[in-house]
Amino acid sequence: MLATETRTYRLGEFHKFEGGGRQFLYLVPAGAIFEVDEGVAAVIGALSAGEAQFDDLLATLSDRGYAFDDASELLREMLFSRAIVTGEPAPEPVESAPAKFPLQSLVMNLTNQCNLACTYCYEFGEDKVATPEGKPKFMDIETAKASVDFLLKESEGRKSIHITFFGGETLMNFPLLKEVVAYASDKAASQDRFIDFSLTTNATLLTPTIIQFLSDNSIGVTVSMDGPPELHDKLRVFANGRGSYDIIEPRVKALIQGHRTRPITARVTLTNGVTDVIRIYRHLKNELGFAEVGFAPVTTSPDRLYAINEKGMGGVLEQFKLLADEYLEHALRGELHGFSNVSETLGELYQGVNKSHPCGAALGLLGVGPSGDIAPCHRFVDSDTHSLGNISTGVDREKQKDFLDRGHIGAKYDCHSCFARPLCAGGCHHEAFVRYGDTGHANLHFCDWIREWTDTCLRIFGTISAQNPGFLEQFAHRKGLD
Amino acid sequence: MKHLRAINKKARRVDNYVASLAEDVVGLQNNQNPTPQQRPHVPMGCALAFSPGWEVDSAGGTAGLCQPVERDIYDCYVTCFWPSQVPDHLNNYPDWASKCAAATKDWRNLDLVFP
Numbered sequence: 001m002l003a004t005e006t007r008t009y010r011l012g013e014f015h016k017f018e019g020g021g022r023q024f025l026y027l028v029p030a031g032a033i034f035e036v037d038e039g040v041a042a043v044i045g046a047l048s049a050g051e052a053q054f055d056d057l058l059a060t061l062s063d064r065g066y067a068f069d070d071a072s073e074l075l076r077e078m079l080f081s082r083a084i085v086t087g088e089p090a091p092e093p094v095e096s097a098p099a100k101f102p103l104q105s106l107v108m109n110l111t112n113q114c115n116l117a118c119t120y121c122y123e124f125g126e127d128k129v130a131t132p133e134g135k136p137k138f139m140d141i142e143t144a145k146a147s148v149d150f151l152l153k154e155s156e157g158r159k160s161i162h163i164t165f166f167g168g169e170t171l172m173n174f175p176l177l178k179e180v181v182a183y184a185s186d187k188a189a190s191q192d193r194f195i196d197f198s199l200t201t202n203a204t205l206l207t208p209t210i211i212q213f214l215s216d217n218s219i220g221v222t223v224s225m226d227g228p229p230e231l232h233d234k235l236r237v238f239a240n241g242r243g244s245y246d247i248i249e250p251r252v253k254a255l256i257q258g259h260r261t262r263p264i265t266a267r268v269t270l271t272n273g274v275t276d277v278i279r280i281y282r283h284l285k286n287e288l289g290f291a292e293v294g295f296a297p298v299t300t301s302p303d304r305l306y307a308i309n310e311k312g313m314g315g316v317l318e319q320f321k322l323l324a325d326e327y328l329e330h331a332l333r334g335e336l337h338g339f340s341n342v343s344e345t346l347g348e349l350y351q352g353v354n355k356s357h358p359c360g361a362a363l364g365l366l367g368v369g370p371s372g373d374i375a376p377c378h379r380f381v382d383s384d385t386h387s388l389g390n391i392s393t394g395v396d397r398e399k400q401k402d403f404l405d406r407g408h409i410g411a412k413y414d415c416h417s418c419f420a421r422p423l424c425a426g427g428c429h430h431e432a433f434v435r436y437g438d439t440g441h442a443n444l445h446f447c448d449w450i451r452e453w454t455d456t457c458l459r460i461f462g463t464i465s466a467q468n469p470g471f472l473e474q475f476a477h478r479k480g481l482d
Numbered sequence: 483m484k485h486l487r488a489i490n491k492k493a494r495r496v497d498n499y500v501a502s503l504a505e506d507v508v509g510l511q512n513n514q515n516p517t518p519q520q521r522p523h524v525p526m527g528c529a530l531a532f533s534p535g536w537e538v539d540s541a542g543g544t545a546g547l548c549q550p551v552e553r554d555i556y557d558c559y560v561t562c563f564w565p566s567q568v569p570d571h572l573n574n575y576p577d578w579a580s581k582c583a584a585a586t587k588d589w590r591n592l593d594l595v596f597p
Contacts, residue, residue: 024489032493034486077483080500081493352492465489476491 009075010051011044012082013092015419017455019462025083026458029092031352031422033461034081039066039074047084097356097363097404103154104364105162107378108147108180110173111138112370116202117239120271120298120306122379123168127300127434130382138173139370146391147368148184152191154395161188165199166367166378174210181217200224200267202236204244206251211258218261223252223290225266227280234274235306249288256289263291265340270297270316271306277319285338294340295320299379299431302445313449321456328460331471343475345457346464348423350475355409355425362388362403366395376403376439379430386439403429406440414442420454569595 015026023041025034039061046052046060054075061071078084112123112132123130139147148163155161163184165177181197188195198220214221225248226232233243256264266284270277277295284293297316300307308316323339330337337343357363361377368374369381372391380386388403389396409415412426426432427443427450435445464471488497539546569575574595581591 025486027493027496030492030496031490032488032496033490034483034493034496035489036487037485040485074485077485077500080503081483081486081496083486350490352490352495354492462489469489 007054007086008051009047009054009057009079009084009086011047012085013419014083015455015458016044017458017462019459020464020466022462022466024458024462026419027082028419028422029082029354031354032081033349033352033458033465034083035462035465036083039064039071040078040083043075043078043084095356096408096410101363102157103151103161103366104158105164105360105366106147106151107164107166107365107367107381108139108144109166109168109367109369109378109381110144110170110176110180111168112382113137113172114167114169114202115172115204115238116169116244117237119235119237120269120300120304122299122430122434123382125300126304129380129386129430129433131384132382135369135371135373135382137370139176139372141176141179143368143370143372143391144176144180145183146372148180148187150368150391150394151184152187152193158193160194160196163195163197164378165197166381167200169205170199170201171205171210174205178213181219185217196220198222198262202244203248203251203255206248206255208254208258211255214255215259215261220262220265221255221259222265222267223248223255224269225252225284226268226271226274227276228283228287231274231276231280235269235271252288265292265294266290268293268295270295270308272308272312273306275308275312275316275319277316278323281323281339290338292338292340292343294344299428299434301434313446317449317452320453324456324460328463331460331464332468334468334471341453342457342460345423345454346461346472347475349457349461350472352422354422357404357407357409358425358427358429361407361429362400376400376429379428386433403439406438408440411440412442414444414447418447418451420451423454424450569593 013028015028017024017026023036025036025040026032027034042060042064043057046057057075058068058071061074062068066074075084079086112130112135114121114124117124119125122128136143151161151163163180165180167173170177177199184195184197196219197217199214200222201224203223203225213219224236226234226236229243229245229249232245236244238244266288268280268284274280280295281293284290295316297308297313298306302309320341324342327337327339327342359365359377361380365377366374366388367376367378367381368391371382373382374388374390374395375381375383375386376388386403387396388399405411407426407429409421409425415421415424415426418424426441427446429439431443432441433439435441435443461472483497483500486493486497488494569578571578575593578593578595581593582588
């Protein structure tokens, strides 16, 4: 006997947005973005009030002049892409990462010493997690070589891998950096693999010789810098309280002038009183000549003097949006803009990432300290509480699993109804630990901010896809996400 | 897809998935009138009943079929309009199956008829 099934339809989980006069859906469980037509919008409108039967939806479309075949085709497309769903609402199961995840990047903290004494530093400041007492201050060559061997072994199957040099102040151990580059390049070449390098520095110790070396070896450089002197010198100071701007300015200019093989980027830490995003951007991009400038608010307990309060973050968001509009204008003309917070997000939207964890920490990325202790990332280096083993003995799989289980989006119930979760996944593990004492806690203090920023980037993505889609192709091979 | 245009990589994967469903091959597919989604061509007649009984099981006998072979006789007798090799219960042999309440058990009680 043949039976006719009556199905009830309701809306799937998506975030609707507009850009360039068109309508789009960001389908949250998949991370997929679709441009949709009037008919789809009409069905969404009809279902916004609640559930409906197939015939009701057909009637909605028929009223708009859709023929039966076209209307049922439209509903079928919406159903298969899960813009609409049938049956009882059930949470999407979240996949776990593979048990053995090959390493891609190793962050080597060549030293935990620094010649600056920036007030907000997460390694030395009031909220530090590091416990460096009694441990080596500088990494030695044996530990460094063992770390490189560790990376090559743990990244089996990957054609290209990456080392980031970090500190303390990375360049305080430049002799070791040089040796590691030579050793790792030889080793990788002998395995017919490709390795590349980058470093983060405060730029105080840059010399023409160092700049030449960095350029010759195509080493990516990120300079930690907070803007023009009156902003930069507020917290980026030497131990005697003197600002570091005057020391680094000529060195940064020489770096940008002399390093021709990789674009030089600046990384700005926003703090209370250092939130003039646009002015900072103009100075670093236009006056100093950085290729890209990225911003992040300081990681701190909320009661520190340099912590940015909610109002301050609101101001940051407004300025982010203005710069994002400028980014969009550039993109529509086919020009690059240096606001890397937008390009990073567009890159992830292009791929349609759907993260199980906020970042690669303890998955594709690990940090290693001067003592050889392994950490989930550079921010946890030298912390006994967060250690995941040692280079000499390998990764403690149980601790790694505990860290990853805590940080998994499936364990962050607050995130389960949020449309920004495919990109955010609860936010930085270290930020969470400093704020809530648990690396697996969702960073609830940023939720509204992140949602609004994600929506802004989605609208930019939609507008570019409508008006200059070719621009997005540059994101096809970014960050090894493909 | 026609009404949803994929604009990122993940959306293109969804799109390909939906397209692969449309290109799927279905039983009794009707290619003379292709639709975006293939639907089965449902013929009239007993071919749509797929009753076991005219078939054999994996051992070549009838013991392992999912329904008893005897049940099949009623498919022709009751539900099918097509004249077949069972007695005509409407006019000439109304009591042909009256002693057979459950075909599985009572099939031996079916009357023989001599037209």
